[in-house]
Amino acid sequence: MSVDKIFEALSSAPRRRILAYLSKTDMTAGQIAERFADMMSQPAISKHLSVLENAGLVWREKRGQNVHYGLQEDALTGTLVHFLGEVCPRSRPYRKESKAAAMRKQKKGGET
Amino acid sequence: MSVDKIFEALSSAPRRRILAYLSKTDMTAGQIAERFADMMSQPAISKHLSVLENAGLVWREKRGQNVHYGLQEDALTGTLVHFLGEVCPRSRPYRKESKAAAMRKQKKGGET
């Protein structure tokens, strides 16, 4: 789950679209391939999925004869936020505020 | 300053290192090339800088015979934060479908 692999994985527009397609729920490889059938073949999607999985951005689970894929959201958020912190000094205050807000929220009791 | 260009630019480890090197202050092309001289040539750095500039991640200013480069922090933070929020900017249609699929799944009853 290296930063290199994550940025490499994110550099492809099709892969970012796949991530978006998984943003609300997990899907089988077949469903994903079907959705993008007008853009590329099933093996191409399979390869993209394996890149995403290898980068730690999605999880993979075999259920029967299907393979489900879903977002590994923590990896994505964690890496990008960390990267922002390293490269963008200005992002530090935002992160601080975000953390503070999170604390307040937790203290209040987790509604949402 | 498209998202595609930004992610493309960020996909290169050398370019991310250049961004980090600029995180505290701007530098001339020469200073940057010098810093990375053990890794690659001056023309290579020049090309990386032009990719970064083209993506809107750094600004460029000619001062005398030097060219200064510096972080365009807002672009980086803005884009990545936005990306994180939505998982992908181009994703609206995909996200809608994803959500719809999630609803259908839920309606059916969680068999899993």
Next chain:
DNA sequence: TGACTATATAACTCAGTAGTTATAAGTGTA
């Protein structure tokens, strides 16, 4: 102007990536 410095571009090579079609491997079912 001419020499010197700083940066960008040209022309090229090489490696890696993204896509293709064909096929293999694994699973469920009659």
Next chain:
DNA sequence: TACACTTATAACTACTGAGTTATATAGTCA
């Protein structure tokens, strides 16, 4: 067992990107 279905892999092609060296362009100063 045999067949259908789902997903992954093999083998290949074409393109792109990153690096190289050599050279052009632009600015500074004697």
